[in-house]
Amino acid sequence: MRQYLSKQNRALLSELVRTDFKLRYQGSVLGYAWSLLRPLLIFVILYVVFVKFLKIGTGVPHFPIYLLLGIVIWNFFNEMTVQSLTSIVGRGDLIRKIRIPRWIIVFSSSLSALINLGLNLIVVAIFMVINQVPLIGTLPLIILALLEVYIFALGISLLLSALYVKFRDISYIWEVVLQAGFYLTPILYPLSSITNVTLQKVIMLNPMAQAIQDARYAAITHTTPTVYSVFQGGFYKFIPFAVVVLVLVGGLLYFRKESSYFAENI
Amino acid sequence: MDDIAIKVDHVSKSFRLPHEKQSSIKGALINFKKRGYETQKVLDDISFEVKKGEFFGIVGRNGSGKSTLLKLLAGIYTPTNGFIQVNGKLTPFIELGVGFNPELTGRENVFLNGALLGFNRSEMAAMYDDIVAFAELKRFMDQKLKNYSSGMQVRLAFSIAIRINSDVLVLDEVLAVGDAAFQKRCFDYFMKLKKDKQTVILVTHDMAAARLYCDAGIMIDKGKIVEAGGIERVAQAYQRMFNEEARDTATGTEDEGQRWGTGNIKADPPRIEIDDGKIKITASYRVFENVDSPVFGFTIYNSRGINILEGNTLRKRVQTKKLSKGDTVSMTWTLPNILATDSYSLSVATCNQTATEFYDWYNEAAKFDIRKDGDTAGLVDPELMLSNIEYSKQERK
Numbered sequence: 001m002r003q004y005l006s007k008q009n010r011a012l013l014s015e016l017v018r019t020d021f022k023l024r025y026q027g028s029v030l031g032y033a034w035s036l037l038r039p040l041l042i043f044v045i046l047y048v049v050f051v052k053f054l055k056i057g058t059g060v061p062h063f064p065i066y067l068l069l070g071i072v073i074w075n076f077f078n079e080m081t082v083q084s085l086t087s088i089v090g091r092g093d094l095i096r097k098i099r100i101p102r103w104i105i106v107f108s109s110s111l112s113a114l115i116n117l118g119l120n121l122i123v124v125a126i127f128m129v130i131n132q133v134p135l136i137g138t139l140p141l142i143i144l145a146l147l148e149v150y151i152f153a154l155g156i157s158l159l160l161s162a163l164y165v166k167f168r169d170i171s172y173i174w175e176v177v178l179q180a181g182f183y184l185t186p187i188l189y190p191l192s193s194i195t196n197v198t199l200q201k202v203i204m205l206n207p208m209a210q211a212i213q214d215a216r217y218a219a220i221t222h223t224t225p226t227v228y229s230v231f232q233g234g235f236y237k238f239i240p241f242a243v244v245v246l247v248l249v250g251g252l253l254y255f256r257k258e259s260s261y262f263a264e265n266i
Numbered sequence: 267m268d269d270i271a272i273k274v275d276h277v278s279k280s281f282r283l284p285h286e287k288q289s290s291i292k293g294a295l296i297n298f299k300k301r302g303y304e305t306q307k308v309l310d311d312i313s314f315e316v317k318k319g320e321f322f323g324i325v326g327r328n329g330s331g332k333s334t335l336l337k338l339l340a341g342i343y344t345p346t347n348g349f350i351q352v353n354g355k356l357t358p359f360i361e362l363g364v365g366f367n368p369e370l371t372g373r374e375n376v377f378l379n380g381a382l383l384g385f386n387r388s389e390m391a392a393m394y395d396d397i398v399a400f401a402e403l404k405r406f407m408d409q410k411l412k413n414y415s416s417g418m419q420v421r422l423a424f425s426i427a428i429r430i431n432s433d434v435l436v437l438d439e440v441l442a443v444g445d446a447a448f449q450k451r452c453f454d455y456f457m458k459l460k461k462d463k464q465t466v467i468l469v470t471h472d473m474a475a476a477r478l479y480c481d482a483g484i485m486i487d488k489g490k491i492v493e494a495g496g497i498e499r500v501a502q503a504y505q506r507m508f509n510e511e512a513r514d515t516a517t518g519t520e521d522e523g524q525r526w527g528t529g530n531i532k533a534d535p536p537r538i539e540i541d542d543g544k545i546k547i548t549a550s551y552r553v554f555e556n557v558d559s560p561v562f563g564f565t566i567y568n569s570r571g572i573n574i575l576e577g578n579t580l581r582k583r584v585q586t587k588k589l590s591k592g593d594t595v596s597m598t599w600t601l602p603n604i605l606a607t608d609s610y611s612l613s614v615a616t617c618n619q620t621a622t623e624f625y626d627w628y629n630e631a632a633k634f635d636i637r638k639d640g641d642t643a644g645l646v647d648p649e650l651m652l653s654n655i656e657y658s659k660q661e662r663k
Contacts, residue, residue, distance in 0.1 A: 008384040008385075009388070010386070011381045011384075011385065011386030011387060012381045012382065012384075014380050014381075014387070015377060015380075015381035015382075015387075016378075016381075017365065019370065019374070019378055022369075022370065022374065023367070023370070026369050085355055093364070093365070094364060094365055094382065095342070096337075096342065096344070097356065097358075097360050097361050097364045098340070098342070098358060098360070098364050098365075098382055098383075099340055099341040099342055099356075100382060144629055159460075260344035261344065263337065263342045263343055264281060264343060
């Protein structure tokens, strides 16, 4: 572990994240403000369409915040995986010219996404105050749900970034998968609006659905259905966590195997 | 093992070259059973060692595999077979300014490039002023790199690069591109590295540079080591290779390595007379093909194979005559006997005006010994004059 966090690696990591951040809003007038404005504007659109026009989520307390938190977490997952996907190929000039640990590249793009998540959560917090969401004791537990999403996204990022070196189709495939995932995860709609119980259970096996519901349960309202309440007893409730661990281990192994050949395959 | 900086042990590298690059899953599926690629062996069973403090040359022409070897040493590629062992930290310079981003300022790029080379921010901050001063870019550091001229970018990158303190440096000769002033800086830097006994691996196809800086080296051709040892030996092998390709008809291969050339002119063993503080070399040549004003020269090597001195007609600005088949030429070189006590060998050579075609290179065409009184560790031992020794006593109080 110590060798992974050597002085050189830490310096490189911080420099890459710094560069990433500086370049992100290069040439835009509002600059970093877009990190906050973008999710906010998307939230406004979805809120107007789904809550005001379609009247979804009327039975859920504080549904706008419920919706916002779901969108912020999903956006983090989306942004991190999409950015990491092209990170290795995008840094091909470095990989072909000097020896740096390859994982640092994926890790640095994941940290950029994490910083963005932090900024977005500040927005969520502000809205929670405005919307007078009562402070509940489980709030700190949201960290665990976010950590799970990060680990899940990291495993996928490692896997996809290594695959993308060999197969450029991956970016198109992943785009479709993300789109499908967005609708198969109870983000826009409350899980309770799905009346088929079996379908509810299947949906909750997805780690993203499980984590977002857990985050909402911890931070907003205990009426949120979670994987534990859907499955009650039984081992099924551990499936989402097993998926996360499997994806991480699989991603790490595949990335490690392929990383020796990145320089010649890019 | 302690004095070895790098050990390369039976290293081979193959690349799988797809006939048509499959960057898509469809391609991979369709060509799964077809042999969609061929394996190309770029390096084949390479073994050598670089000692600590050695300036080591890797020479070879384009496509010989030397760049692949460089990337293997740098850890950018992974060997297909064999092992590479590096003692200490190795920093490769395949290109200057790796990771430079045009959208960042000069200052930001210095820190980014420094991090890529293994320095953290505080270390870079300590060096920052020196780097900027050396690059002579103080006024421009807060401008974006895209507004720099290419010369300015190279200067900045080079100023960072020479700060590197690594156990082993791997340098690509393409570093020394740019105008004459920059080349001189580069070569001064190489010279400084050599003086500081830094372990350096230089990849080059410039034999003048190789001879100047390197102590030892290897020559690679078609992925194999074809010559190894002292740099003079390697450099000659390299020139010989081009020479062999230049000539159409092969002449008798007498004692490969000792003697090579197209055979248009052949040297006879030269005669050496040493007396009265002078060395007289009489060389004679026979002409087998018509040749237009060739260059004649000689080199004296000491017992360790170091080139002590050389002379040729071109440097003496002597324009030789047009020679016809059957002619003979002879000439006498005279030089003061400044050589130290040792055994020497003499090589004689003749080539065309541009030294692209060698008619004859005759190593160890003659051997001779020099015996002088007294020992010296110097390469030369000329008559020394000593005079005007003065002593002055310090007054005691």
